[in-house]
Amino acid sequence: MRVLSGVQPSGKLHLGNYLGALKQHIELQHDNEAFYFIANYHSLTTVQDAERLRALTRDVALDYLALGLDPDKACLFRQSDIPEVCELTWILSTVTGEGLLRRAHSYKDKIAKGITASMGLFCYPVLMAADILIYRSDIVPVGQDQVQHVEMTQDMAQYFNNTYDCEVFVRPEARLDEACVVPGIDGQKMSKSYDNTIELFDTPKKTRKRIMSIKTDSTPVEDPKDPEKCNVFAIFRLLASREEVEAMDAAYRKGGLGYGDVKKRVAELFEETFGPARERRVELAANPDHVEDVLTDGARRARTIARQVMADVHQACGIMASKITNR
Secondary structure, three states: OEEEEEEOOOOOOEHHHHHHHHHHHHHHOOOOEEEEEEOHHHHOOOOOOHHHHHHHHHHHHHHHHHHOOOOOOEEEEEHHHOOHHHHHHHHHHOOOOHHHHHOOHHHHHHHHOOOOOOHHHHOHHHHHHHHHHOOOOOEEEOOHHHHHHHHHHHHHHHHHHHHOOOOOOOOOEEEOOOOOOOEOOOOOEOOHHHOOOOEOOOOHHHHHHHHHOOOOOOOOOOOOOOHHHOHHHHHHHHHOOHHHHHHHHHHHHHOOOOHHHHHHHHHHHHHHHHHHHHHHHHHHHOOHHHHHHHHHHHHHHHHHHHHHHHHHHHHHHOOOOOHHHHO
16 A cells, blocks of 8 residues: 655644654554655745745654654655646646635634635645645545545545546545544644644753643642543553553542652653654764755655656646656
8 A cells, every 4th residue: 555644844843743643654664655755835834934944844854764764665755856746736726626625624724823825825735635646645644634635635636537537546545543633731732833742852851841831730639530631641641551541540530649740750751752763863963964865765766656647647638748848
């Protein structure tokens, strides 16, 4: 199966990004043909500082590699290194109705948060569809908030196939991880927009301080507590083993357990999980040529497929390509 997903370089990656996306990306590389791209075109809707975008793009590459992505198994590349994606975006837009885009929940949510209603933001689902379809992706690992966009991609693939009486595009399917929604330190969904994240590769001191600030209620230490209503437990259960989660659940209900003790254990689990990766990231950052080689090779592999698909698209819709464009 061919797996495709992307991560926007719009800020420092956090625990929600890892548990909701990157963790399953790393796992899926072992038994599938995996393609993961750094979605820097998408980030232009919110990041409009050139140097910052370049730095954030490098950060995503470093994070993926530090967390265990194997370039020999998975294809990691920058979205902008595949120009055919923008061409396919335009072609898909010619067979996609405006009404479909207006129904996008993500667009409505971002406008409600005060983000400028640019055409890039409005047409985001078309670019995402091109990202998916140009590699004939079978599986698209996403968070719950992106499922609608995969469904819209299915629609656009069918629009094109029906319009030109062809079978150029395959139907992609969304894949949700069981931890697709990760709570932030305030109990809302963990998001850079809410400033409630726990960054993956901040310093241990800053990370611990962030974890110790997780919002809790005022239930006394000696009283029983409901773990299902606790922000600390919600994050704890995503990092701990099943046996430890069951033991902690019982301790909550029994009483005598302080929230501070649970927070300390969350900090320990976080360091156990990400401490070694933080060290690998430092080593990778010291060798930028290697990271660039990984991205360049990934782009070469991805573009080979993109060109093949675009040749089929051209044939189906009657676009003629001169010899010079095929060099």
